[in-house]
Amino acid sequence: MVTPLTCRNFIHGEWLASSDGSCLNSYNPANRSEVVAVFPRSTLADVNRAVASAREAYQRWRLVPAPARAEYIYRVGELLGKYKEELALLICREMGKPLVEARGDVQEGIDCAFYSAGEGRRLFGQTTPSEMPNKMAMTVRTPVGVCALITPWNFPVAIPCWKAMPALVCGNTIILKPAEDTPACATKLIEIFAEAGLPAGVVNLVHGVGEEVGQALVEHPDVNLVSFTGSSQTGSVVGEICGRMHKRVCLEMGGKNAQIVMDDADLDLAVDGAIWGAFGTTGQRCTATSRLILHRDIKSKFTQMFQERAEQLKLGAGDQGDTDIGPIINAKQLQRVCEYIDIARSEGAQVLLGGEVVQTGHLQQGYFFPPTILDGVTPDMRVAREEIFGPVVALMEVSSFTEAIAILNNTNYGLSSSIYTRDVNLAFAAMRDIEAGITYINGPTIGAEVHLPFGGVKQTGNGHREAGSTSIDIFTEWKTVYVDFSGCLQRAQIDNR
């Protein structure tokens, strides 16, 4: 039995237990009896302390030149490289994804560090002529202030990095509130930020229950910005509070992503994409493929090829070398997946593969659910419209490109999308007509790169884009500056007419 790790909050450069000493456990989803970490169930007092620490540090941090702030983030990137394997193994144990994917999670953090740090020497504004003589005008970016970063468990390193790194380079101070399922990953990440030498109070970590400390951070009057990734349900709560308080808020929520396969597609390639898109990370990505929209002329061939490949996928713990599909994160999520299978059956869909919790051998110690294919799914069914967040994919038949696009768009979400076709005209029409923040041509719905904007339309988000150069739009305010060197009062729109 491995000894559980002890995690603490990180406030003003100190590692602290919760103010009342209470704790929670995180578990290995591949072996539910294994406690991975014991972490603080933080209180309102802890939240207040962290916000005060971030507020105080902000007054100095905002004055550190941006290229100097970025130097710390370069150092975080180097340290993430040094600890990559250790962190990846921790992700496997606490979150459950296969080791290769866990390494990818850390690599995304490294990529984000170097990309975000580069912004320290850009953060461009504009200069523009004034309409008056002897006067100039410009725009500069200023930090927003204290940022609360509320993150999910599915990318326990990459998502906090996506938020923290640009926030810090832009001159904000941060409080990370990680998911209850992955506190050890967050703790190791913040240890790395601490080792990089960031001044006390610039980076803070508060563990605990979302409805308690997460919401307390959102409601705190001294938190200027909330960046949230998680369920649509929680995102609505966060968005409502921030709306009421006129607070900056960036929401990244659910998806119901689809891959279209046209009759002229390279079917081997399309099957490769569908297997990775639907079952990679056990379907627990916000960009996972949860619908396959198949042209009727290739549907039966594609389905046969897809099913054969899905049957061969191996379930297991993330740190076992040959695992393709890790466990589902926790009991609640497993139950939700089961409920959706019942809903699918009751609505008339057929379960072609999977559909039952795995209860054999050592896999019964964890939350394992096999790759599941639902056939005969029609647009009105709930499994065609609602996010499931598990290794479940719905097959939908169409007879034309126009119908495929209409079905793809028939959801409240709009995160990722994909089309497999060899017809360049259809590819360009799809790029234009698909309602989503991300569209892949001849690639699966998953696979975002950090230097490109990430986010969705409709109810997936609230108009922001993380990653890429657009991330600095989230974490800065524009200031417009006029410099009048005429020595006299010049009235715009009046004195020059």
Ligand code: ADP
């Ligand atoms: P999931 O269902 O995928 O776990 P959640 O949206 O519940 O997604 O959780 C995402 C993050 O939001 C987690 O860090 C969680 O603790 C936090 N959270 C949950 N409820 C609230 C809330 N009411 N206010 C703020 N944060 C919350």
